[in-house]
Amino acid sequence: MTTANPSLIAPRPVTAKAGPAIVVASPLPVEGTFNLRDTGGYPTENGGQTRRDRLFRSDGLHALTDSGRAALRQLNLRHIVDLRAADEIRQAPSATAGLGASSDHLALFGPASSATEAVQPGPLAGIYGELLTQRGSRLADAVRLIVRRPLPLLVHCTAGKDRTGLVIALTLDAIGVRREAVVADYAASELNLAGAWFDSVVARFASQGIGPAELIPHWLSSPPGLIAAVLDHLDRDWGGAAGYLVGHGLALKDLTVLSRRLTC
Numbered sequence: 001m002t003t004a005n006p007s008l009i010a011p012r013p014v015t016a017k018a019g020p021a022i023v024v025a026s027p028l029p030v031e032g033t034f035n036l037r038d039t040g041g042y043p044t045e046n047g048g049q050t051r052r053d054r055l056f057r058s059d060g061l062h063a064l065t066d067s068g069r070a071a072l073r074q075l076n077l078r079h080i081v082d083l084r085a086a087d088e089i090r091q092a093p094s095a096t097a098g099l100g101a102s103s104d105h106l107a108l109f110g111p112a113s114s115a116t117e118a119v120q121p122g123p124l125a126g127i128y129g130e131l132l133t134q135r136g137s138r139l140a141d142a143v144r145l146i147v148r149r150p151l152p153l154l155v156h157c158t159a160g161k162d163r164t165g166l167v168i169a170l171t172l173d174a175i176g177v178r179r180e181a182v183v184a185d186y187a188a189s190e191l192n193l194a195g196a197w198f199d200s201v202v203a204r205f206a207s208q209g210i211g212p213a214e215l216i217p218h219w220l221s222s223p224p225g226l227i228a229a230v231l232d233h234l235d236r237d238w239g240g241a242a243g244y245l246v247g248h249g250l251a252l253k254d255l256t257v258l259s260r261r262l263t264c
Contacts, residue, residue, distance in 0.1 A: 022184040027192050028075075031068035032095070035059040035160040035192040039168060039262075042181040048263050050177060054151050055262055057168050059160035059197070060084070062092035069098060077101040078150035081142060083108050083157040083164060092158075101154075104145055108138050108163045124162070124221070128230055131166060136248035142167045143174070143245055147254045151261060159197075161189035161222045169227055173241035175259040179231065187224040 025037045036059065040052030056075065061082075064072065080096065080103040082089065089105060096103070108131060131139065146153060157163040165186045172182045198220055231241065238244035242255055 022178075022181045024184050024188040028071070030058075030064070030071045032064035033058055033061065033068065034197040035189055036072075036154075036156075037188075037192075039172065039185065042172065042177045042185065044176045044263055045178055046176060050172070050175070050262055051264050054153070055146065055168075055171070056152065056154040057160055057164050058154055058156040059164075059193070060092060060158045061094040061096055061156060064095040069095070072096075073099055075152055075154075077152050077154055079103065079145075079153045081106060081145050081149070081153065081155045083142065083155065083167065085109050088158060102149070104149070106138065106142055106145065108135050108142070108157075108167075124223070124226055125229070127162065128166060128226065131163075132230070132233075132244075136244070139167060139170060140245045140248040140250040143171050143258070144250055144254060146171055147250075147258045147261070159189070159193060159201075159220070161186075161193065165189060165222060165227070166230070169231065170241040170245060171258070171262070173231055173234070174245055174255060175262055179228070182231065183224045183228050186227040187222050190220075190222040193220065 020043075022043075023041065025039075025041065027034060028036050028038070030036050035057070037057060038052055039055045039057060040050050042050045044050070053075070056077070061072075061080070077099060078101055080094070080099075080101050082094065082103060082105045084105070085107045086105075094103075142155070146155070155164050155167055169182050169186050172185065173179070201220060234241050234244045238247055246252060246255070
């Protein structure tokens with residue numbers, strides 16, 4: 001087995017396969033979020049599906065309103081995994097007081113990460129390659145939290161598309177979710193974040209002198225061909241996401257528990 005090489009993760013065209021269309025859950029109406037959704041209902045290769053109301057994914061929770069917290073409370077969340085860097089958390093602390101959920105902070109980037117570094121202006125393929133190459137144990141740690149913390153559980157970062165997107169894609173692939181469903185779930189973030197969220201980030205980038213401007217839409221995208229290429233790479237070098245996670249410290253028994261918890 002070899003580790004991921006950033007240069008090998010190049011987006012590829014994705015074509016729809018024959019069969020029932022994959023339905024990705026719409027963002028839940030939680031005021032203060034744009035990309036909060038359930039990962040339930042996806043078909044697995046063995047004919048099952050992922051359980052609903054068990055694993056949620058989201059963008060940041062710092063802008064939750066009272067109405068948003070009330071809506072989030074209806075999900076009966078028991079645990080929240082925050083993948084943001086320490087600087088991001090200090091600048092935008094989660095507004096989750098009163099939800100009754102425990103939490104873990106697990107920064108996927110290094111301790112020197114900042115809010116600007118966390119969005120990593122640059123080719124997304126390089127960012128994902130770096131995460132897979134340099135942060136494999138952290139990615140395995142994130143999935144281990146999904147195994148061992150109480151459910152329902154929510155994973156989030158700032159946008160809920162890159163760090164969260166990669167952790168969720170690895171989790172879904174590791175439990176045998178059909179590849180087209182994993183790709184569709186990842187790609188849905190771009191549509192969810194279009195509009196108000198996208199405009200606010202573009203304005204923030206401009207105020208901080210981050211550019212060039214023509215690349216910003218690329219940085220804020222979630223192209224299906226990219227996550228498909230990531231998963232193809234893991235298939236070639238690790239036998240899939242499950243092999244990658246075990247190779248970076250996740251126990252085989254944890255994969256069994258993960259599947260039991262999230263599929264039916």
